[in-house]
Amino acid sequence: MDPEKAKILxxxxxxxxxxxxxxxxxxxxxxxxxxxxxxxNGIKMIPPGIxxxxxxxxSKENVSGPRSGFFYHFEAQQIVVTKWDKTLEEIxxxxxxxxELQRYHCNKENMDSFLGPYPYxxxxxxxxxxxxxxxxxxxxxxxxxxxxxxxxxxxxxxxTTQSRQEEAIKNTEQSMEVDACKKHKLPKLKxxxxxNIKYSTIPKKKYPDGATPGxxxxxxxxxxxxxxxxxxxxxxxxxxxxxxxxxxxFVCFLIGQNYxxxxxWKKLVHLLCTSSDAILKYPKAYMDFITILHFQIREIPxxxxxxxxxxxxxxxxxxxxxxxxxxxxxxxxxxxxKGLNFQKHLTKKFNWDFSIEPDEYAPVVVDLQM
Numbered sequence: 001m002d003p004e005k006a007k008i009l010x011x012x013x014x015x016x017x018x019x020x021x022x023x024x025x026x027x028x029x030x031x032x033x034x035x036x037x038x039x040x041n042g043i044k045m046i047p048p049g050i051x052x053x054x055x056x057x058x059s060k061e062n063v064s065g066p067r068s069g070f071f072y073h074f075e076a077q078q079i080v081v082t083k084w085d086k087t088l089e090e091i092x093x094x095x096x097x098x099x100e101l102q103r104y105h106c107n108k109e110n111m112d113s114f115l116g117p118y119p120y121x122x123x124x125x126x127x128x129x130x131x132x133x134x135x136x137x138x139x140x141x142x143x144x145x146x147x148x149x150x151x152x153x154x155x156x157x158x159x160t161t162q163s164r165q166e167e168a169i170k171n172t173e174q175s176m177e178v179d180a181c182k183k184h185k186l187p188k189l190k191x192x193x194x195x196n197i198k199y200s201t202i203p204k205k206k207y208p209d210g211a212t213p214g215x216x217x218x219x220x221x222x223x224x225x226x227x228x229x230x231x232x233x234x235x236x237x238x239x240x241x242x243x244x245x246x247x248x249x250f251v252c253f254l255i256g257q258n259y260x261x262x263x264x265w266k267k268l269v270h271l272l273c274t275s276s277d278a279i280l281k282y283p284k285a286y287m288d289f290i291t292i293l294h295f296q297i298r299e300i301p302x303x304x305x306x307x308x309x310x311x312x313x314x315x316x317x318x319x320x321x322x323x324x325x326x327x328x329x330x331x332x333x334x335x336x337x338k339g340l341n342f343q344k345h346l347t348k349k350f351n352w353d354f355s356i357e358p359d360e361y362a363p364v365v366v367d368l369q370m
Contacts, residue, residue: 129250248261322339
């Protein structure tokens with residue numbers, strides 16, 4: 001990078017200061033990670049906006065452990081001071097006074113050699129994956145603890161003498177064919193409270209109360225009713241927030257290595273692709289949706305979505321429905337053109353066949369006999 005440009009970015013960019021981070025451990029921001037050296041104290045030149053920071057311990061064999069991470073919205077020239085908690089193996093945000101913060105700002109030049117530069121060669125990729133993720137959305141979706149873990153966090157259930165006695169009696173009664181001794185060695189575990197990402201819930205009921213058979217049939221194929229419920233109950237009608245959640249879930253899966261986020265991403269993509277009425281109502285949002293999918297699909301192997309048991313491709317089946325909806329009457333001409341160009345691009349690049357009607361999307365037959 002040109003020295004003059006680097007100087008401007010250092011002066012205008014944010015700094016994430018991380019004190020006492022263990023040498024050899026992995027630390028990353030957005031689309032790039034490093035193994036920390038002996039002088040590593042954080043990242044400099046961070047562009048303003050939303051970023052995803054993550055970390056994991058590394059064994060002596062140089063094998064990285066499970067990732068933990070969080071989204072953070074940086075302001076221009078901001079200095080964020082954190083410290084590594086050796087006991088909890090977590091990053092702790094330091095509470096510092098205004099005077100202390102000013103000293104950090106005055107000492108920026110001396111900190112420079114201990115800070116890694118933000119990976120600007122990956123910045124465009126990051127923007128393409130996070131363009132709809134806002135600070136407000138992060139506040140809605142992030143776990144109560146603030147950290148997104150790649151693996152579910154569990155804790156042992158509390159017990160009393162009486163509860164253990166009752167459990168022992170119950171287990172004795174059920175141990176005719178089970179080795180009770182082995183079973184009793186395993187503690188009861190439950191999910192650690194506050195660690196779940198607060199994703200939107202997709203209602204299972206796809207049609208309104210009192211719906212006629214005709215409406216039941218319609219909304220069994222068209223998810224627009226469910227989509228409107230999610231938008232109204234979760235995001236005050238803002239479909240932009242839902243696009244942001246799709247990006248949030250994808251980043252948490254792709255970079256945060258959180259598999260539950262992949263499942264949520266699939267649900268939301270399917271919801272939008274199968275909402276034919278919504279395509280007429282939100283043409284601009286669907287233009288953005290196509291752009292989001294274009295950049296997301298580019299980041300993952302073409303065979304990733306194939307189920308090894310059924311050899312069915314989730315994304316091919318789901319996008320087939322989307323492209324069919326673009327062919328219906330009254331679809332915005334610009335949206336239809338962009339959608340069909342996207343279809344051609346995927347067919348050419350991945351050889352995906354969108355001409356076959358997936359069985360799971362076959363028309364639903366409604367029994368009219370009440």
